[in-house]
Amino acid sequence: MSLTQIIKFPTHSDERGSLIALEGNDMIPFDIKRVYYIFGTQSGVSRGFHAHVHLKQVAVCVAGKCKMRLDNGREQEEIWLDSPDKGLLIEGLIWREMHEFSPDCVLMVFASESYDESDYIRNYTEFLRQAGL
Template structure:
C-alpha cells in the first residue's frame, strides 16, 4: 500500500557560478525513475487548485520552477502538505498517492517529470473510488 511517507524531496544536482545556477537531473543517476514525459503548467490563478487525482503506476517529480505552491498528499489514511518554492528541490510522488496543488504565488510554474507518457487509464480521478480501493 502506498504511503505519503514514501514521497520524498529530491535535491537536484546544482552547478553555481557568478552567472547563476543550473540544476539538473539524469534518469540513471539522480532521479528515482526513467523520465518519459516532462510538462509544466503556468499562468495559474493564485486561487486555483490543480491535481485532484492519483496515478496507478506513474511516478512524478514535481518542482516549483518559479514561484511557490503547496502539494497536499493523501494516501487514504493520512494527509501531508509540502511547500515547494525552490527549483532545485522536487517532490517525488509515488503511485497510489492522491495529490492536490494549491496556494499558488503569482507567476508560479509547476514543472513535472513523469515516468510514463500520458495514459488516461493510469489516472484515478474520483476521490471516493481512490479511498475505497
C-alpha cells in the same frame, strides 16, 4: 513513513548564475517518459485532485511556489514547493492536490510514463477503494 519524499538537486553556481542538471535514473529515480509544466494558474485556483495507479512523478517549482497536499487514504501531508533545487517524488496510489500558486509559479513535472488516461483515478472514493481502504 512520510508521504513527502524530497529530492535535493545539486546546484552548480558561479558568477554567471546557477545550473541544475537532471537525468533519468539518476537524480530522477526512473526513466523520464514525459515532462510537462503548469504556469499562469489564476489566484485561488487549485489543481490536481487525482491519483495514479502506477505513474511516478517528480514535481519541481522552477519558479515561484505552490503548496502540494498528498494523501494515501490514511494520512495527509502538505509541503511547499518553493525552490528549483527541491523535487517532490510522488508514486502511485497517492492522491495529490496543488494549492496556493504564486503568480509567477512554474511547476514542472517529470513522469515515468507517457500520458495514459486509464492510469488516472479522478474520484476520491474510487481512490480509497483501489488503495484498499
